[in-house]
Amino acid sequence: MSGDGQELSHWFDDEAGPVVRPYAMTRGRTTSPNQHRLDLIAVVVTEEYASDPEADNSLSPEHVDIVELCRDAPQSVAELAAELDLPIGVVRVLIGDLVEDELVHVTRPVPPAELPDESILRDVISGLRAL
Amino acid sequence: MIFGRTERGKAPVEPVTLKILVAGGFGVGKTTLVGAVSEIKPLRTEELLTEAGRPVDDTSGVEGKHTTTVAMDFGRITLREDLVLYLFGTPGQDRFWFLWDELATGALGAVVLADTRRLEDCFAAVDYFERRSIPFVVGVNCFEGASRYPAEDVRQALDLDSAVPVVLCDARGRESVKEVLIEVVQHAMAYAAERRHTVTG
Numbered sequence: 001m002s003g004d005g006q007e008l009s010h011w012f013d014d015e016a017g018p019v020v021r022p023y024a025m026t027r028g029r030t031t032s033p034n035q036h037r038l039d040l041i042a043v044v045v046t047e048e049y050a051s052d053p054e055a056d057n058s059l060s061p062e063h064v065d066i067v068e069l070c071r072d073a074p075q076s077v078a079e080l081a082a083e084l085d086l087p088i089g090v091v092r093v094l095i096g097d098l099v100e101d102e103l104v105h106v107t108r109p110v111p112p113a114e115l116p117d118e119s120i121l122r123d124v125i126s127g128l129r130a131l
Numbered sequence: 132m133i134f135g136r137t138e139r140g141k142a143p144v145e146p147v148t149l150k151i152l153v154a155g156g157f158g159v160g161k162t163t164l165v166g167a168v169s170e171i172k173p174l175r176t177e178e179l180l181t182e183a184g185r186p187v188d189d190t191s192g193v194e195g196k197h198t199t200t201v202a203m204d205f206g207r208i209t210l211r212e213d214l215v216l217y218l219f220g221t222p223g224q225d226r227f228w229f230l231w232d233e234l235a236t237g238a239l240g241a242v243v244l245a246d247t248r249r250l251e252d253c254f255a256a257v258d259y260f261e262r263r264s265i266p267f268v269v270g271v272n273c274f275e276g277a278s279r280y281p282a283e284d285v286r287q288a289l290d291l292d293s294a295v296p297v298v299l300c301d302a303r304g305r306e307s308v309k310e311v312l313i314e315v316v317q318h319a320m321a322y323a324a325e326r327r328h329t330v331t332g
Contacts, residue, residue, distance in 0.1 A: 039237060040176070040205075041148040041217050074143050076217065078205055082174035089178060107145045116149060116239070120214070121320050124149065124239075127210025128313050131168065131305075 022090045025062055030089060032096025040078040040088065043107045044095055046071040050103040058101075062086065062094055067103050074107070146215045151315055152234055154221045154259070155244035156252025160272045160302035161220040162204045164244060167308040169206025169218065177202050178230060201227050203234070216312075221256070231259060240319040241267040242311055244302065247280050250288055257289055266322040270300045270311045294321075 023030065046067050053059055053067040065084055069075055075083070081091045098104040153161045165173045178201055204220040219234050235241075241260050245253040253269070260267040271285050282297040291297065296314050301307040 037233075040219070040234070041150050041237075043145060043148055045143065045145055072143060074145055076148060076215075078176050078203075078217065078219075079174065079207070081176040082205075087177050116147070118320060118323070120147065120149075121239075121316055123214055124210060124216060125313055125316050127214060127216075128208070128309050128316070131208065131210075131309055 022087050025060055025086070026090055026093040029093050032093050032100075038077050038092050038095060038106060039108070041076045043074045043076055044070045044080060044098075044104050045074040045107060046104050047102060053103060056101075059097075060094075063098060063103075066091075066094060066098060070104055144212050146209075146211075146213045148215045148217060149239050150217045150219055150234075150237070151312060152219050152221055152231075152238050152241040152265075153244060154231075154241055154253070154256035154267075155272075156246065156249065156256075159244045159246045159252065160274075161244055164242070164270075164272075164300075164302040164308050164311075165204060165206040165218045165220050167303055167305050168208055168312065170209060171207050173204045173206045173220070175202050175204050201230060203230070218312075228259070235259075235263060235265055238265060240315040240322075241265055242315055243267050243269045245269055245271050245285065245289070246274060247271060247285065248274070250285070254289070257291070261292075266315070266319040268296045268298060268311060268315045268318055270298055270302070272302045273299055294318075 044066065050067055050071075053064045059067075062084060066080060069080065069083060077088065077091060077095065080086075080095070081088045084091065086094075095104065095106065099106060153164055155161055162173055201222050203222060206218045208216045208218070210216055219238075221231055221234060241256075243253050243256045243260065257267075257269070259265075269285065269289065269291065271280075271282065273279055279299070282299060286293075286295070286297045296318055298311055298314055300311050
């Protein structure tokens with residue numbers, strides 16, 4: 001490694017970029033106290049009574065985005081992260097806040113170590129055939 | 132919008148979501164496969180890696196850099212309004228194994244995509260799924276110009292259990308990829324039935 005500091009051959013990819021800043025949105029939190037780790041395909045659904053999240057001063061614009069995005073169409077954690085262009089860890093914390101505020105709820109996918117119902121798997125197969 | 136817009140006041144459908152992983156070496160066609168069947172252009176999510184997250188990397192000389200990102204591409208297939216299948220391409224680099232654990236949790240099964248010109252690139256993925264008892268199918272991506280081997284030769288070369296399906300496929304072809312995914316689900320069903328049988332004696 002050279003001593004220059006800028007010309008080092010990095011172990012990470014060039015695209016890594018500056019990456020701590022997003023956690024400013026979570027006020028430095030990397031986990032959410034009441035939330036166990038949300039699966040990437042857990043689905044976030046906005047509560048019907050969450051009418052005007054923008055009026056809530058405690059919410060960041062990103063919180064409001066999530067509430068609005070999931071209002072008409074529930075979305076998975078992975079989709080929200082891609083849509084908002086935020087790291088998954090950040091999105092998890094934001095969702096955790098919203099669950100705590102009871103503005104959204106999260107439907108959990110099939111629990112780990114359990115396979116879904118055979119009938120669901122049959123539906124998946126016929127769904128794939130019909131594509 | 133994602134799962135079909137619903138009328139105001141009517142509760143949106145909360146779908147059951149499932150995931151299948153797509154693993155294999157770098158450049159073997161994982162994102163191509165996802166894109167061939169996904170109803171959306173494959174999306175990219177990123178996860179930040181922190182100090183605690185990368186125990187094996189030697190970071191001497193880059194101490195100023197405490198985090199980096201790793202990308203995962205994924206696609207979506209809405210099978211029914213209330214049934215959605217996600218496909219996740221696993222990060223290609225071996226140093227991101229720990230991210231696989233999270234992806235693999237609750238996964239229905241996996242496709243290990245193999246290229247016969249460099250079969251060794253998928254050894255790690257095969258090992259991974261075998262050890263964690265995650266049902267998987269080996270898809271041999273038939274690149275143009277690559278000499279084709281019978282599926283049995285690939286099975287032998289990978290030392291696969293006889294129950295593991297090996298299918299020849301074209302990661303760019305929608306029909307071909309559909310067949311691979313159906314194979315994964317069927318294998319997962321058989322695998323689950325087998326396990327139930329073992330448990331109940």
